[in-house]
Amino acid sequence: MQSFLTEEVKELSKYNIDIYGLEDKQYDYDMESGDAFFQELEQDLIEHGSFKTHVVLNKSATMMQLNFQTKGTVTLICDRSLEPFEEPVDSNERIILKFGDHDEELTDEIEIINRNTNRINIARYIFDFIALSLPIKKIHPDLRDENDESDPLDEEDGVLVYSSGDEKGVIDNEEEEKIDPRWEALKKLRGE
Structure with a gap:
């Protein structure tokens, strides 16, 4: 020791x-x-x-x-x-x-x-x-390749976008576009 x-x-x-x-x-x-x-x-x-x-x-x-x-x-x-x-x-x-x-x-x-x-x-x-x-x-x-050295924010998929608009309106519009057409009949029943 x-x-x-x-x-x-x-x-x-x-x-x-x-x-x-x-x-x-x-x-x-x-x-x-x-x-x-x-x-x-x-x-x-x-x-x-x-x-x-x-x-x-x-x-x-x-x-x-x-x-x-x-x-x-x-x-x-x-x-x-x-x-x-x-x-x-x-x-x-x-x-x-x-x-x-x-x-x-x-x-x-x-x-x-x-x-x-x-x-x-x-x-x-x-x-x-x-x-x-x-x-x-x-x-x-x-x-290692060239992509490892680049900043992910510079790539097309990783672009950050700032929006000062109404976020709720943007979300609602996106949700309406994504609604399955089969649910449209139910929306009519609820009066929307």
């Missing part, structure tokens, strides 16, 4: 960056991982994959800017066929960490971290950027 825990801690500890005592300049880090990275994080989106990330950290007295360039592949499950397939990942994102009195996320791109923080772990950022680079619809490459 002890060796299993050591491996888990070891996997995510590769993404630790000691920031205490760093001079105000640029630093470069290269990180590479595979299935163990995705299995270690508590998430259900990606189980398998491999990637390389190049991180450029620019430190100043008041903040750090981290640029992440990630390339690799992940295994996804097709939404249509439920078959696994390889999806390429190519992400170029950044995050800004400002030094302050507490930890707080201001925006998707800017966070405040306590100025007494000794170490940051960037595994969460890398995973988030990989997840954001994935397509919304996970379709196997063999099933």
Whole structure:
């Protein structure tokens, strides 16, 4: 059991960056991982994959800017066929960490971290950027065609029409057109 825990801690500890005592300049880090990275994080989106990330950290007295360039592949499950397939990942994102009195996320791109923080772990950022680079619809490459890329609202069958007219009148007219002729005799008896 002890060796299993050591491996888990070891996997995510590769993404630790000691920031205490760093001079105000640029630093470069290269990180590479595979299935163990995705299995270690508590998430259900990606189980398998491999990637390389190049991180450029620019430190100043008041903040750090981290640029992440990630390339690799992940295994996804097709939404249509439920078959696994390889999806390429190519992400170029950044995050800004400002030094302050507490930890707080201001925006998707800017966070405040306590100025007494000794170490940051960037595994969460890398995973988030990989997840954001994935397509919304996970379709196997063999099933993709030009129709998958088009907007369904642009197709003739899916055109949205706005009408400010009386909806009840429209519905009544449609119902009258759809009435079976055999029921016409009953309508006459009711006096309609």
